[in-house]
Amino acid sequence: MNVITRGVRNAFRSPLRSGAIVVMLAISIGLVLAMLVARSSINQKIDSVKTQTGTTVTVNPAGVMGGFGGGNPLTTTQIAQIKATAHVSAITTSLTDQLGTTDTNLVSSLELGSFGRRQQRFDNQGSMATSGNMAARPAPTPHISVTGTSNPSASISSDQLTSGSMIDGASSGNVALVGSDLATKNDLTVGKAFTAYGQTFTVQGIYKTATTFQNSGLILPLATVQALTDQAGAVSNVSATVDSADNVSTVVANLTKTLGSAADITSQQQQAENSVTSLKSIAQLAFYGVIGAATAGAVIVLLSMIVIVRERRREIGIIKAIGGTNRSVITQFITEALALTVVGGIVGLVFGVLVSGPMTSSLVSNSQTQTATTQRMGRGGMGGFGGFRQLNTLSAAASTNIRSVTATLTPSTLIMSIISILAIAIIGSAVPAWLIARVRPAEVLRSE
Amino acid sequence: MLQVTNIEKSFAASHGNVTALHDISFTIDSGQFVSIVGKSGSGKSTLLSLLGALDTPTSGSIVVDDVDIAKLSADQQTTYRAEKIGFVFQHYNLIPNLSALENVMLALEYGGMPGRERLERAVELLHEVGLESEEQLRRPARLSGGQQQRVAIARALANRPSLILADEPTGNLDSETGKTIFDLLHKLSRDEHTTIVVVTHDLSIAGKTDRTFTLKDGTLATLKR
Numbered sequence: 001m002n003v004i005t006r007g008v009r010n011a012f013r014s015p016l017r018s019g020a021i022v023v024m025l026a027i028s029i030g031l032v033l034a035m036l037v038a039r040s041s042i043n044q045k046i047d048s049v050k051t052q053t054g055t056t057v058t059v060n061p062a063g064v065m066g067g068f069g070g071g072n073p074l075t076t077t078q079i080a081q082i083k084a085t086a087h088v089s090a091i092t093t094s095l096t097d098q099l100g101t102t103d104t105n106l107v108s109s110l111e112l113g114s115f116g117r118r119q120q121r122f123d124n125q126g127s128m129a130t131s132g133n134m135a136a137r138p139a140p141t142p143h144i145s146v147t148g149t150s151n152p153s154a155s156i157s158s159d160q161l162t163s164g165s166m167i168d169g170a171s172s173g174n175v176a177l178v179g180s181d182l183a184t185k186n187d188l189t190v191g192k193a194f195t196a197y198g199q200t201f202t203v204q205g206i207y208k209t210a211t212t213f214q215n216s217g218l219i220l221p222l223a224t225v226q227a228l229t230d231q232a233g234a235v236s237n238v239s240a241t242v243d244s245a246d247n248v249s250t251v252v253a254n255l256t257k258t259l260g261s262a263a264d265i266t267s268q269q270q271q272a273e274n275s276v277t278s279l280k281s282i283a284q285l286a287f288y289g290v291i292g293a294a295t296a297g298a299v300i301v302l303l304s305m306i307v308i309v310r311e312r313r314r315e316i317g318i319i320k321a322i323g324g325t326n327r328s329v330i331t332q333f334i335t336e337a338l339a340l341t342v343v344g345g346i347v348g349l350v351f352g353v354l355v356s357g358p359m360t361s362s363l364v365s366n367s368q369t370q371t372a373t374t375q376r377m378g379r380g381g382m383g384g385f386g387g388f389r390q391l392n393t394l395s396a397a398a399s400t401n402i403r404s405v406t407a408t409l410t411p412s413t414l415i416m417s418i419i420s421i422l423a424i425a426i427i428g429s430a431v432p433a434w435l436i437a438r439v440r441p442a443e444v445l446r447s448e
Numbered sequence: 449m450l451q452v453t454n455i456e457k458s459f460a461a462s463h464g465n466v467t468a469l470h471d472i473s474f475t476i477d478s479g480q481f482v483s484i485v486g487k488s489g490s491g492k493s494t495l496l497s498l499l500g501a502l503d504t505p506t507s508g509s510i511v512v513d514d515v516d517i518a519k520l521s522a523d524q525q526t527t528y529r530a531e532k533i534g535f536v537f538q539h540y541n542l543i544p545n546l547s548a549l550e551n552v553m554l555a556l557e558y559g560g561m562p563g564r565e566r567l568e569r570a571v572e573l574l575h576e577v578g579l580e581s582e583e584q585l586r587r588p589a590r591l592s593g594g595q596q597q598r599v600a601i602a603r604a605l606a607n608r609p610s611l612i613l614a615d616e617p618t619g620n621l622d623s624e625t626g627k628t629i630f631d632l633l634h635k636l637s638r639d640e641h642t643t644i645v646v647v648t649h650d651l652s653i654a655g656k657t658d659r660t661f662t663l664k665d666g667t668l669a670t671l672k673r
Contacts, residue, residue: 323558325558440503441502442503
């Protein structure tokens with residue numbers, strides 16, 4: 001029998017005490033694993049959300065968000081500055097507007113409702129949808145949203161085009177993509193005509209998206225909207241595509257510096273950061289949990305081994321008296337601590353695997369109320385015009401992602417757990433080892 | 449040969465230094481059976497600790513086979529104890545969760561004997577001290593006092609030490625068993641030519657040894673040949 005065998009055998013010399021130590025260690029190590037799994041899974045989800053958010057930076061005129069606010073649209077010079085910014089690979093520009101009943105022969109497919117009435121309560125005080133149209137307005141009716149865009153594909157994907165073809169965003173023709181609800185309401189099909197801004201437009205395509213708001217709008221070439229609303233060169237939204245996710249923050253910083261207070265700049269990454277803030281808090285909480293549980297485990301081993309060493313002080317003295325070196329005695333006791341920790345670790349890992357899923361779900365669900373509230377506020381604040389596809393996609397993605405964190409035991413988490421177990425045993429054995437080295441056989445044997 | 453020259457041992461106490469041994473000198477030839485007698489507190493066990501390198505003297509020298517063990521480092525003292533010294537204690541001091549056989553094999557392990565030879569040597573030693581095969585597999589708690597002391601003697605002999613130090617080896621045994629153990633030690637002294645130093649209260653035992661030292665208040669009072 002060698003020193004290792006003796007150490008392992010000694011670990012279970014007192015079955016009751018060893019059992020109690022193993023149970024305590026198993027709980028501690030199980031919590032370490034569960035917290036590591038929770039942290040790892042949440043971090044993976046955070047990375048996933050960030051990866052899925054893309055590399056688009058949105059620039060709006062300062063004070064303007066969708067159809068709300070006030071201020072001046074972005075100018076041709078500012079658009080050129082955005083385009084010239086390092087790492088910006090492409091831009092999509094858009095200008096939004098609304099059509100009232102006097103601007104078009106189309107009837108809105110939206111119900112006005114209490115929200116619409118609230119939004120349009122000032123319409124009878126003389127506001128204008130188009131320049132030069134001073135006709136008296138009837139009672140408020142829902143407006144039809146118009147998006148003039150340089151790249152219609154950024155607003156509507158080809159899958160969402162149910163009939164017809166995509167319009168050319170660079171043209172200045174009187175062609176339109178019509179939302180499915182609006183088309184149904186006005187009996188429009190591809191090739192049919194309608195009037196807006198005192199001009200005749202031809203329906204080139206009909207699209208259907210996931211939102212009623214979008215399905216009730218029109219998409220026109222940017223230049224057409226700019227010309228018909230007397231806003232040559234002006235845009236209300238620029239979506240800049242950055243060449244790499246790593247450069248998004250740099251581009252945001254450069255644009256902020258270049259455009260100053262004239263523009264509000266947001267990136268999908270920033271929005272993703274905001275949406276995963278609660279997840280980050282949980283990941284940090286889980287990290288502190290790992291440290292706490294590992295410390296508790298180390299303290300359990302430490303106190304147990306101190307008690308064991310004190311109880312077997314005489315035995316240590318005898319071993320030293322018959323020729324046992326400090327190293328061999330310490331090795332024997334560390335093996336003993338390691339054996340207890342490994343058994344506790346095996347039981348703890350099983351326990352940890354069982355509880356990590358429910359624990360991760362519980363931790364994440366506790367933060368969902370706050371997250372969901374934040375998301376609802378974000379949607380309401382958009383108002384509803386221009387660039388909504390990316391923003392809505394992001395919002396939906398974040399919502400889905402935050403609610404679907406799955407606890408996964410990865411090899412790296414398992415390795416971290418095993419390292420934690422070894423650290424618990426070594427730290428827990430350090431003080432007892434020091435006590436063993438101090439035992440002098442003469443003192444122990446004299447006491448007999 | 450064991451040569452003790454002018455050794456002193458003092459301990460720090462709350463009321464100042466206490467001198468346990470004062471100017472002790474003697475010489476023991478190899479193979480001699482020596483007893484040390486004296487009242488409690490006379491310094492007998494302290495002297496035995498110094499001879500066994502369990503402790504170091506405050507001053508003086510202890511030379512065993514031309515090596516001054518008082519000047520050895522802690523690691524060297526451990527090696528010295530493993531190879532040159534065999535201890536026998538009043539309370540046997542066997543490791544409780546090891547069998548009689550394993551207790552003897554433990555000493556052989558510390559003495560550096562290869563693993564495959566330990567079992568054979570331990571069995572041989574335990575047979576030599578009169579322990580049956582079945583008894584060799586028992587833990588100390590399942591052996592009588594006399595049997596435990598036999599195991600302790602076998603353990604002390606394991607590495608063929610040049611010096612066996614026995615502290616009250618019969619103090620915890622009835623007189624008949626004590627006599628048996630004493631006879632066993634005496635026989636070993638003769639057969640193995642091993643130097644044995646026994647600390648005892650029992651003057652009848654002391655009278656049967658080759659020489660007897662009497663300690664009184666830390667000084668060597670009488671030396672009987």
